[in-house]
Amino acid sequence: MRLRTLQILVVCLVVAFWYVMTAPGLIPPFYFDKANRAAFFFGEPQKVFWVIVEWFATGEIFGHLGVTLLETALGFLIGSVFGLAIGLWLALSPTASAVMDPYIKGFNSMPRVVLAPIFAVWFGLGIWSKVALGVTLVFFVVFFNVYQGVREVSPNLIANARMLGASRRQLLRSIYLPSAMSWVFASLHNAVGLAFVGAVVGEYLGSSRGVGYLILQAEGTFDINTVFAGILVLTAFALALDAAVGSVERRLMTWQPRASETEKV
Amino acid sequence: MSAGVPALRLEDITCRFAARDGGGAYTAVANTSLTIAAGEFVSVVGPTGCGKSTLLNVAAGLLAPSQGSVSVFGQPLIAADGVNRRAGYMFQADALMPWRTGIDNVVAGLEFRGVPRAEALAQGEAWLRRVGLAGFGDRYPHQMSGGMRKRLALAQTLILSPDILLMDEPFSALDVQTRQLMENELLALWAEDRKSVLFITHDLEEAIALSDRVVVLSAGPATRPIGDFKVDLPRPRDVSEIRMTPGFLALHREIWAAMKEEVLKAYAAQKAA
Numbered sequence: 001m002r003l004r005t006l007q008i009l010v011v012c013l014v015v016a017f018w019y020v021m022t023a024p025g026l027i028p029p030f031y032f033d034k035a036n037r038a039a040f041f042f043g044e045p046q047k048v049f050w051v052i053v054e055w056f057a058t059g060e061i062f063g064h065l066g067v068t069l070l071e072t073a074l075g076f077l078i079g080s081v082f083g084l085a086i087g088l089w090l091a092l093s094p095t096a097s098a099v100m101d102p103y104i105k106g107f108n109s110m111p112r113v114v115l116a117p118i119f120a121v122w123f124g125l126g127i128w129s130k131v132a133l134g135v136t137l138v139f140f141v142v143f144f145n146v147y148q149g150v151r152e153v154s155p156n157l158i159a160n161a162r163m164l165g166a167s168r169r170q171l172l173r174s175i176y177l178p179s180a181m182s183w184v185f186a187s188l189h190n191a192v193g194l195a196f197v198g199a200v201v202g203e204y205l206g207s208s209r210g211v212g213y214l215i216l217q218a219e220g221t222f223d224i225n226t227v228f229a230g231i232l233v234l235t236a237f238a239l240a241l242d243a244a245v246g247s248v249e250r251r252l253m254t255w256q257p258r259a260s261e262t263e264k265v
Numbered sequence: 266m267s268a269g270v271p272a273l274r275l276e277d278i279t280c281r282f283a284a285r286d287g288g289g290a291y292t293a294v295a296n297t298s299l300t301i302a303a304g305e306f307v308s309v310v311g312p313t314g315c316g317k318s319t320l321l322n323v324a325a326g327l328l329a330p331s332q333g334s335v336s337v338f339g340q341p342l343i344a345a346d347g348v349n350r351r352a353g354y355m356f357q358a359d360a361l362m363p364w365r366t367g368i369d370n371v372v373a374g375l376e377f378r379g380v381p382r383a384e385a386l387a388q389g390e391a392w393l394r395r396v397g398l399a400g401f402g403d404r405y406p407h408q409m410s411g412g413m414r415k416r417l418a419l420a421q422t423l424i425l426s427p428d429i430l431l432m433d434e435p436f437s438a439l440d441v442q443t444r445q446l447m448e449n450e451l452l453a454l455w456a457e458d459r460k461s462v463l464f465i466t467h468d469l470e471e472a473i474a475l476s477d478r479v480v481v482l483s484a485g486p487a488t489r490p491i492g493d494f495k496v497d498l499p500r501p502r503d504v505s506e507i508r509m510t511p512g513f514l515a516l517h518r519e520i521w522a523a524m525k526e527e528v529l530k531a532y533a534a535q536k537a538a
């Protein structure tokens with residue numbers, strides 16, 4: 001409880017500092033030569049607040065958030081499916097993995113954000129160029145986790161399943177896949193976060209809808225308050241997304257031991 | 266019983282493990298032959314690290330021996346072609362699927378064989394009761410004790426009713442009472458349809474109480490059998506009562522005399538290493 005109070009206090013202090021430093025004429029300008037310059041560069045908290053309120057009051061923001069969310073979800077799903085499939089394939093086939101190894105490493109070290117303009121050319125300015133960027137980001141996280149996960153399945157577990165009569169296919173379904181999935185879930189937060197980054201960066205680089213587009217548009221008119229409002233909405237949204245992922249994770253991973261599980265009496 | 270094809274025959278088995286990072290290759294088992302007649306209960310005892318699990322892996326078809334051959338009911342077993350399909354194997358280390366509940370672990374083998382779910386579950390529940398885990402079917406392995414996991418693994422193996430049972434120190438994690446209960450249960454199950462059992466243990470008393478024959482292995486490296494003792498104590502047996510009989514004690518003395526030297530040798534070797 002005390003902690004919560006202190007956390008809220010920190011926010012209040014930051015906002016107060018922001019307000020005092022930027023409110024035109026409140027304190028004499030000491031860096032800029034005009035009184036309203038600070039507000040021009042850094043925005044004003046109360047105006048940012050009203051921009052957000054208006055977005056939600058008019059409902060304008062929901063369409064944009066919906067688009068960003070859709071891009072994030074598609075990027076995450078498609079990237080995960082590809083990562084899972086190719087991770088399983090390469091982990092189970094030593095030859096394929098040896099052949100593909102340098103290319104995988106190369107693609108992974110490439111700063112994939114630079115692909116965004118290319119995707120815009122290939123897939124247009126609609127959602128698919130953002131999804132594609134999200135996919136390239138998510139894919140590698142999931143891929144490496146699955147690859148690692150399959151490689152580290154306990155040999156005992158495989159031997160036991162084989163002795164119980166599992167065919168190669170059944171081994172894949174009941175040993176490799178669940179084991180890989182547990183690694184995928186371990187990287188869930190990371191993957192969803194990257195899909196979100198892909199969506200927003202994609203929008204920012206060229207789009208007609210989405211929260212990233214709102215920011216882009218506001219920057220074009222030097223409307224710094226709207227830019228900050230967009231950033232705040234994105235942050236809150238990312239936090240909500242992370243919480244949602246956390247609850248999904250808890251539901252799906254009941255079989256995993258946690259650090260301490262005894263109940264207090 | 267000794268007539269007819271043996272259930273399992275290991276012939277002149279040698280297992281050499283390639284050395285990692287420079288050191289010499291390690292010969293775990295050398296020129297070992299072992300035959301298990303159909304319906305026979307054979308125990309293998311030997312000091313720790315001598316190669317008992319290695320031998321069992323060879324019998325299961327999980328490990329190809331460097332030299333020698335294995336045959337199962339007269340058919341040659343080649344590890345590259347797959348595992349020993351007539352055998353059930355209870356591993357020394359934990360091998361349950363951590364993402365499956367108790368009951369789902371028990372019915373895994375039936376599932377692999379395509380048995381309908383409802384029937385598999387009915388059999389699974391019956392087996393959980395038999396190993397004393399009724400009502401624990403919906404727990405995950407990490408929510409069970411070490412002994413419970415062992416019993417779960419036992420049910421998982423026995424539900425398939427394999428012709429050959431390979432067991433690697435299955436009861437060593439159990440307390441004395443539960444252990445004797447499980448040993449008696451195993452003997453009762455074995456008496457029902459006379460599977461062939463290859464049973465590995467550290468515990469000489471357990472070996473004598475359960476088996477028709479006890480094979481003693483030498484200390485490693487290059488382990489081989491150094492004694493083969495027939496146990497002709499009457500059946501059916503009760504493992505706790507048979508330990509008091511003069512016949513048991515005499516056998517125990519005889520086999521222990523053969524083993525003692527090897528145990529000390531193994532201990533000295535491991536202490537020096």
Ligand SMILES: Nc1ncnc2c1ncn2[C@@H]1O[C@H](COP(=O)(O)OP(=O)(O)OP(=O)(O)O)[C@@H](O)[C@H]1O
Pocket residue numbers: 282283291293311312313314315316317318319320357485
């Ligand atoms: N994959 C391997 N590579 C190298 N050495 C191995 C390998 N597996 C086993 N060994 C060695 O072979 C020897 C026999 O091992 P094994 O597991 O068969 O012993 P064990 O008789 O079952 O021992 P315990 O009673 O302690 O279970 C040991 O010295 C071990 O270090």
Ligand SMILES: [Mg+2]
Pocket residue numbers: 317318319357433
């Ligand atoms: Mg062993």
